[in-house]
Amino acid sequence: MLVSPPTLLEERFEAQRQAFALEPCPSEKIRVDRLNRLLAMIETQGAEFARRIDADFGGRSSNETRLAELFIVRSGIRHARAHLRAWMRPQRVSTSLHFRPAYNRLVRQPLGVVGVVSPWNYPLQLSLGPALAALAAGNRVLLKPSELTPNFTALLDQVVRASFSPDELSVVNGDVDVGKAFVGLPFDHLFFTGSTQVGRHVAQAAAANLAPVTLELGGKSPAILDASCPIRTAAKSIAFGKLMNAGQTCIAPDYLLVPKGRANDVAHELETAIKRLYPALIANPDYTSIISVRHRERLAEMVQEARDSGARIVTVNPSGEVFDEHTRKFPPTLVIGAAPNTRLMREEIFGPLLPIVEYDGLDHAIAMVNQRDRPLALYWFGLDAARRDRVLTETVSGGVTVNDCLWHLAQEAQPFGGVGPSGTGAYHGEWGFRTFSKEKPVFYQARLNGTALFHPPYGKTFELMLGLLKRIT
Template identity: 50%
Template sequence: MKAGSPIADSLHASLAQLQQLAAGNAPDLVTRRGWLDGLARMVREHQAEWIAAVNADFGCRSAVETRLAELFPALEGITLARRKLRGWMRPQRRGTSFWFWPARAEVRPLPLGVAGVMVPWNYPIFLALGPLTSALAAGNRVMLKMSELSPHTGALLEKLCRRYLGDDVVRVVNGGIDVAAVFASLPFDHLLFTGSTRVGRVVMQAAAANLTPVTLELGGKCPLLLAPGFDMRRAVGSIVAGKLLNAGQTCVAPDYVLLHERDRDAFVAALRQQVLRAYPQPAGNPDYTAIINPAHYQRLLAWRDEAAELGARVEAICDDDPAAMAAAGKLPLTLIEGAPPQATVMHEEIFGPLLPIVSYREYGEALAYINARPRPLALYLFDADRRRVQQTLQQVRCGGVTVNDTLLHVVQDQLPFGGIGPSGMGHYHGYEGFLTFSKLLPVLHQSRLAGAVLTQPPHGRTVQRLLQLMLGKVR
C-alpha cells in the first residue's frame, strides 16, 4: 500500500496521536495498574464472547481450549504483572567504580513510547493480550494489528479495548496483508511480531528502515525426544495433548518425534490408544478443533500426500468417516514414517496434526539430528535419567524446554519466552516482557566531593600520578 493512501494516512495519524500522548510524564504505578485491571476485566467479563468469536474464526474451536490456552494464561500474565509491577518500576541501585566514589549509580526503567504488536491467527486472544500486558506494564501506548484470518476476534478486541482502555491507550487495527505491510513500516519505538520465520524476515526488513527494534516470536520444527525405554503410557498423554491442542496449529507444538527404534511399536500402539480415547468421533466432537481455513487444509493434505509419494508410510489415527472429517474442516492425527529429508514435512514447520516419526539407534545420534537443523523454538524431552537430561540441556540450543511434558514452559509467566536464530529473537512474558518494552535509563549522581575533578584540564603532575595508579606503570 502506497504512502498517501487513506489507510496508510490513518495508521500514521493514529501513531502520531499516541506518540503525542506518550511524550509527557511516564505513567505512574496507579495508572499502569488501572490499565492492567481494565485488561483483566475485559477478559473475565466477556468469556462467552471471546469463545464465540474464536469459534467463528476457526469454524470449530474447542471452547475448553480457548479458556485453557488463551483466557487462562492471559489472566495469569496480567495478575503477575500487576502484583510485581511496583518492584519492576523501582530504580535499581548499581555499583560504581572505586575511582568515582562517592558517586551514586542507578538504572531507571522508562517507557519506550508507542509499541506495535502484530498478532497471528492461531491464538488471537493470548498472543494479543500477552504482549499487550508487557507493553502496558512498562507504561507504553500500543497499536495492535490483528490477523485477517481472525476477523471476529479482531472486531471484538477492538470494541472491548475501546471500552475498557480507550483509544488514548490502545488502538486495534484490523485488515489484510496490505494493512499489515504498512503497519510493519511504521516508526514504532518497538515492534513485536508473532508468526512464521518467512514473514518475520519481511517484518524485520520493514522495521529496519526506521531503526525500529524488533522482538520476533517465530516458529520452526520443535523436536520431541523420547529417551530409550521411557514409559510410553506416561509420555503419550502429554504428547497427544501437546500435538493436538488447536489441531496442531501451535508454534510450540511438537513437530516431529525422535524415538529409539526398539520403542517404535510400543509408541505407536500407545499413541493410537490415547488419540482414540481423547478425541472419539472427532468430526462432530467440539473438543477437536478445525483447521483455520481451506487453504491451510489443502496445504496439509498436499504435504501428507507428497510424503507418501516419496515412500513414507502414512497412517491416520481416527475412528470417524473421512468425508465427515473433511466436511467439518478437520484433519486427524496422521503419522508419517520414513519420509526422506526432501519431503516438505521434514523441513518446514507443519502447523497441523501431521506427525513425522524419526527412529534412532544411539542417543547421541538423536542429539546430532536436532543440532544439524535450524534451532527450534521448543524442545520436549522425555527422560527419567537426570544425568542424560543435563547432557541434553547442555548440547541443544533452542528457545525453551519442557522436560517430561509438552508446551507448559510457555505458560510459566516467570520464565522468559522467545526463540533463537530462525525461531526468533528477544523475549517477553513476566519481567522479561517488562524489560523488552522499557528503556533502562542509566543515571549517575555525582557528589560535590568527587575526585574526578582531579582529571580535568589543565593536566599536570597530579593527573599523571593518578593515571599511574589507575593504569599501572608504563613498561
C-alpha cells in the first residue's frame, strides 16, 4: 500500500482549511454538484469497487457489496439531494411573546474540515456514508480508510482524485501510525467508525484539540426471541442478519436470548435456515471470507474456549467441506451454553458465531441485556406488543429492528448511532447534515423594542418590568 507521509497529510489538511476559509458557506448548487460527482463515482465504478473489496477479503460476496454498500451510499446521496434545500434553509424558531416583534432563527452552517476514519468491514459504505453527509453540509473532507483493505483504498484514492480537488475531498493512505497522526489533527469534526477500544483512543486524541467527535462503535447486540415468537420465521431473519458479511457487521446479532428450554429447538431452526441460505460454503461466492488469518484464528480460539467450558457446538457445514489453513472462510457456528466468562460472551464476536442463551422470564432477559454495556443494536422477535414495548422501554440501545435484523440502518429518515460504549452521536439523512453543521441560534431584534427598560441604572422601572415578566412567563 502507498503510505501518505506526514507532510502530505498536513498539506492536505491545511489546503482544505484555506479553501474553506475562502468559501465558508457553499451554495446549494455547489453542494449538489459535489454530491452528483460522488454519485457518479458509485455508478461508474461500482462493479470495480466490488471486485477490489472481494480481493481484500479473499472472497467477499459481490451481492452483499451491492446491497450493503453501493445501495446504502446511493440512497444516502439521493436522499440528501432531495432534501438539501430544506435542510439548508434557516429554521423558524418560536419567540416568546415578551420579545416580539423580534424573532428567532436557527442557521445551519458548515463546520470546516471533517476527518473520517473508516474500518475494513464495509469500507465503501462507512467511508462515503459520513463523507456524503459532510459534503452536503458544506464541509471539506479528509478520508482515512483501513489499511486492511489496500485494493479498495487504492481505487478510492484514484477515483476521488479524478473527481474532486484535494481541497474538497481527499483520501489518505497509511497504517496505524498514519492513523494516529490523522486523528491528532485539529479537525472541525472527527468521525470514527471502529471498535470501542480504539474509539476511546480516538476520543482522547480529539480531546487534545477540543475537536467534536462522532464515534460509531459496536458491542454485543442482543436478539431476543419472545415466547410469542414464531421460531421458524425468526430463524430466517436471524440467520441472514448474523451471516451477512460472515458476521463482520457492527450491528449483527451478537448473542441470542431464547425462552428457557427452547435453545435446542431454536438451534435446529437456525441450522435449517442457514443451510437454505448457504448450501455450500467454501466455493460459494455468496458466503464471505474472514478479513485476515489473524481474525480467523481469533474466532477459532473463541469456539475452542467455549467448547472447553462445556458448551455444545453446532457447526453448520451443509456439504461437509474441509476448513483448513488454505481458506479464510469460517463455517457458521451455533454455541449453546457458553460460560459467561468466555471471550465469546465477553467480547464483540465479529464473525459467524452465534451464542444461544436461555432466559427464565422477560425480567431475566431484560436484566441480561442491561448488565452489559449498552449495545449498538437490539432485535426483538415476537407477537406480544406489551412485552415488546417493555423491552423497548426498559433497555437502551443505539437502534432497534422489530421482527427482523439490520434494516433500521437503512432508514434515511431515522438517525443511526450508538449510545455510551457503542458510540456517541448519529448520522444518516438529516441527522448527518446536522452532525456536520453548526446550528447557530440568531435573534433578530426589532427596531422598536422595550429591552432598554432593563438597562441600568436600575430603579423602579426595572422592578416594575421584571415583576411583569415574572407574571407572564
